[in-house]
Amino acid sequence: MKIVVCVxxxxxxxARIKIGAxxxxxxxxxxxxxxxxxxxxxxxxxxxxxxxxxxxxxxxSLGGESNKETLRKTLAMxxxxxxxxxxxxxxxxFSVAKxxxxxxxxxxxxxxxxxxxxxxxxxxxxPGLVAEMxxxxxxxxxxxxxxxxxxxxxxxxxxxxxxxxxxxxPVVLSVQKGLCEPRYPSLKGIMAAKxxxxxxxxxxxxxxxxxxxxxxxxxxxxxxxxxxxEPTAAKELVRLLHEEAKII
Amino acid sequence: MKILAFAEQRxxxxxxxxxxxxxxxxxxxxxxNAELVTLVVGSGIEQMSAELGGFGATRVxxxxxxxxxxxxxxxxxxxxxxVAKKENVxxxxxxxxxxxxxxxxxxxxxxxxGVAADCVSLKVENGEIVAARPIFAxxxxxxxxxxxxxxxxxxxxxxxxxxxxxxSRANVEKVSxxxxxxxxxxxxxxxKVAVSRPxxxxxxIIVSGGRGMKAPENFKLIEGLADVLxxxxxxxxxxxxxxxxxxxxxVGQTGKTVAPNLYIACGISGAIQHLAGMSSSKCIVxxxxxxxxxxxxxxxxxxxxxxxxxxxxxxxxIKDLLSK
Ligand SMILES: Cc1cc2nc3c(=O)[nH]c(=O)nc-3n(C[C@H](O)[C@H](O)[C@H](O)COP(=O)(O)OP(=O)(O)OC[C@H]3O[C@@H](n4cnc5c(N)ncnc54)[C@H](O)[C@@H]3O)c2cc1C
Ligand SMILES: Nc1ncnc2c1ncn2[C@@H]1O[C@H](COP(=O)(O)O)[C@@H](O)[C@H]1O
Numbered sequence: 368m369k370i371v372v373c374v375x376x377x378x379x380x381x382a383r384i385k386i387g388a389x390x391x392x393x394x395x396x397x398x399x400x401x402x403x404x405x406x407x408x409x410x411x412x413x414x415x416x417x418x419x420x421x422x423x424x425x426x427x428s429l430g431g432e433s434n435k436e437t438l439r440k441t442l443a444m445x446x447x448x449x450x451x452x453x454x455x456x457x458x459x460x461f462s463v464a465k466x467x468x469x470x471x472x473x474x475x476x477x478x479x480x481x482x483x484x485x486x487x488x489x490x491x492x493x494p495g496l497v498a499e500m501x502x503x504x505x506x507x508x509x510x511x512x513x514x515x516x517x518x519x520x521x522x523x524x525x526x527x528x529x530x531x532x533x534x535x536x537p538v539v540l541s542v543q544k545g546l547c548e549p550r551y552p553s554l555k556g557i558m559a560a561k562x563x564x565x566x567x568x569x570x571x572x573x574x575x576x577x578x579x580x581x582x583x584x585x586x587x588x589x590x591x592x593x594x595x596x597e598p599t600a601a602k603e604l605v606r607l608l609h610e611e612a613k614i615i
Numbered sequence: 616m617k618i619l620a621f622a623e624q625r626x627x628x629x630x631x632x633x634x635x636x637x638x639x640x641x642x643x644x645x646x647x648n649a650e651l652v653t654l655v656v657g658s659g660i661e662q663m664s665a666e667l668g669g670f671g672a673t674r675v676x677x678x679x680x681x682x683x684x685x686x687x688x689x690x691x692x693x694x695x696x697x698v699a700k701k702e703n704v705x706x707x708x709x710x711x712x713x714x715x716x717x718x719x720x721x722x723x724x725x726x727x728x729g730v731a732a733d734c735v736s737l738k739v740e741n742g743e744i745v746a747a748r749p750i751f752a753x754x755x756x757x758x759x760x761x762x763x764x765x766x767x768x769x770x771x772x773x774x775x776x777x778x779x780x781x782x783s784r785a786n787v788e789k790v791s792x793x794x795x796x797x798x799x800x801x802x803x804x805x806x807k808v809a810v811s812r813p814x815x816x817x818x819x820i821i822v823s824g825g826r827g828m829k830a831p832e833n834f835k836l837i838e839g840l841a842d843v844l845x846x847x848x849x850x851x852x853x854x855x856x857x858x859x860x861x862x863x864x865x866v867g868q869t870g871k872t873v874a875p876n877l878y879i880a881c882g883i884s885g886a887i888q889h890l891a892g893m894s895s896s897k898c899i900v901x902x903x904x905x906x907x908x909x910x911x912x913x914x915x916x917x918x919x920x921x922x923x924x925x926x927x928x929x930x931x932x933i934k935d936l937l938s939k
Contacts, residue, residue: 378751380868380869380887380888380891381887381888382751383754383887384751384754384755386755393751393755404869405869459729460720460730460732461723461729461730464720464724486751486752486868486869487750487751488750488751488757489732489733489748489749489750489751489752489872490730490732490733491716491732491733492719492720492723492730492732493720494720495688495716495717495718495719495720495721496720496721496723496724498721499692499720499721499723499724499725500724503800504688504689504800504801505688505717505721505801506688506801507688507713507716507717508713508717510862510863522807523713523803524713524863525625525713525714525806525808526630526712526713526808526814526816526817527808527809527810527812527813527814527817528806528807528808528809528814529806529807529808530685530686530803530805530806530807531803531804531805531806531807532801532802532803532804533801533802533804534800534801534802535800535801538801544862544865544869544870545861545862545863575729575762576728576729576730576761576762576763577729577730577731577759577760577761577762578759578760578761578762579757579758579759580745580758580759580760581757581758582750582755582756582757582758583755583756583758584754584755584756585749585753585754585755585756585894585895588913588915590911590912591899591901591911591913591914591915591916591917592915592916592917593906593911593917593918593919594916594917594918595918595919595920596906596918596919596920597920598918598920598921598924598925598928599928600918600920600925601918601925601928601929601931601932602928602932604900604916604918604929604932605929605932605933605936607916608877608898608900608916609936612877612898612915612916614820614876614877614897614898615820615844615877615933615936615937
């Protein structure tokens with residue numbers, strides 16, 4: 368089974384985000400970058416499929432030189448091959464998807480795994496875009512996966528529950544927390560990853576369809592009211608929620 | 616100019632977002648002097664669709680087919696794209712629900728459209744729609760504009776208010792889109808929805824618990840309060856990782872993003888990843904033993920006390936109030 372995992376390199380969840388001088392981008396100084404947490408689950412799922420069905424796991428990422436750190440981590444976890452689509456420019460989802468799918472066309476994989484969302488721009492768009500560009504079926508926010516005789520049976524998260532979805536292979540899947548627990552890279556894996564080559568490919572076209580006009584910080588709330596320091600303050604709290612906030 | 620609003624239904628019932636999206640699309644249509652058409656897709660949905668008139672729809676197009684009883688990414692993509700082309704619209708509004716987020720990017724490729732995803736506000740500036748969308752889990756708000764001729768927006772549930780129906784009925788027109796087996800390459804075959812409590816992404820009130828609840832069995836206090844309020848139950852990652860609660864309750868940067876009218880955080884410290892998912896709630900209540908817990912920095916009302924002792928009193932007070 369040929370498995371491709373698309374991975375993104377994003378600011379750590381702890382990062383305090385500052386807006387850059389131009390007001391349209393973020394100030395990248397002092398930020399630690401990580402493998403997007405959902406993509407880590409996708410890598411794990413890819414490795415498990417390989418362990419079950421044989422084949423190879425290829426990790427692919429579009430971005431600058433520093434995305435190699437993230438690709439290196441996927442190799443340390445056990446991916447066989449890593450590809451960097453090298454591009455430092457600002458892109459929107461559509462243009463990232465275009466570049467990815469142009470490359471994925473040549474790989475001819477059985478399954479393409481994504482995280483459900485990048486935790487930087489929170490778009491949740493690439494899996495659907497790439498699937499449509501490649502004319503493949505897709506299932507998003509997958510929390511359970513079984514593959515048998517070329518038939519894929521998943522459960523995806525919907526509001527208040529799950530939806531059982533069937534698809535054929537090849538398929539594009541985007542994964543959600545709960546599907547599986549990502550492994551820690553072993554020391555051996557980390558050492559091996561250091562010597563593996565990351566293939567670099569240039570990306571040329573960039574035609575954006577969405578433009579950022581400006582960034583701003585959300586309006587901060589004034590500090591709230593401490594209603595009391597005893598459990599019995601519950602009574603006053605309910606009065607305030609009813610009479611002042613008028614919520615209940 | 617013509618705008619399409621996608622009204623989501625599941626198993627023959629409109630989702631709240633159907634009304635939110637219709638209403639928001641109507642407001643934008645008015646500002647742009649555009650025509651509005653609303654689309655409903657499903658099985659056995661023709662009858663109910665006139666109801667959208669109460670939220671600003673005048674003309675509703677329905678694609679009603681027994682094979683559309685459950686969601687199919689591939690079939691829905693074809694339907695929406697074909698209706699959009701036939702109707703000659705240039706803007707589509709979807710809900711940013713699990714269905715809308717799945718569908719919008721696929722449709723956008725068929726129409727060569729840019730997508731502004733998960734918008735929390737919309738305005739019209741010099742005849743153009745400018746959308747605000749939270750990024751970095753709400754740590755920053757980004758204002759975006761779509762450059763392509765065809766534009767798609769998905770609207771975050773619970774943020775755009777639908778209000779109540781004004782009782783009007785819309786004209787409903789049935790249209791058919793030809794579908795064959797290949798259009799159902801990916802298809803839902805069953806849904807499993809727990810009917811007991813609303814999902815955190817849809818609930819207008821959420822009662823949420825963290826490690827300060829001390830033990831999984833103490834979550835019955837959280838559930839008790841939630842049930843009195845008709846609320847959803849949320850959780851911090853710490854308790855989800857400890858298997859006290861299912862992961863679909865996790866609120867935060869790697870959980871769900873929520874925007875209820877009221878969020879009650881019990882025994883939750885307020886780590887940055889948790890705040891990222893809930894800080895845009897309209898009113899936040901925190902119950903925490905530690906007066907320096909960061910959750911108090913975003914809370915509108917706080918009680919510095921033991922949550923396990925406070926919750927039964929709070930539940931009783933609310934019961935008393937609601938029975939008045
Ligand atoms: C990559 C990454 C992603 C993450 N994503 C998320 C996410 O999506 N969502 C999320 O929630 N977290 C997330 N986290 C974890 C986050 O950093 C915190 O560890 C977590 O939110 C803490 O949960 P907590 O507040 O329940 O527990 P704690 O931090 O242990 O806080 C417990 C709180 O309860 C209080 N308390 C104790 N006893 C009582 C009592 N009897 N009554 C009242 N109060 C009491 C304490 O004062 C304390 O404030 C993420 C972390 C990482 C690294
Ligand atoms: N630059 C990128 N290179 C490769 N994969 C990416 C990139 N950006 C996002 N992805 C993948 O697409 C998923 C969804 O991202 P997004 O649509 O940006 O929220 C992520 O979880 C990754 O799997």
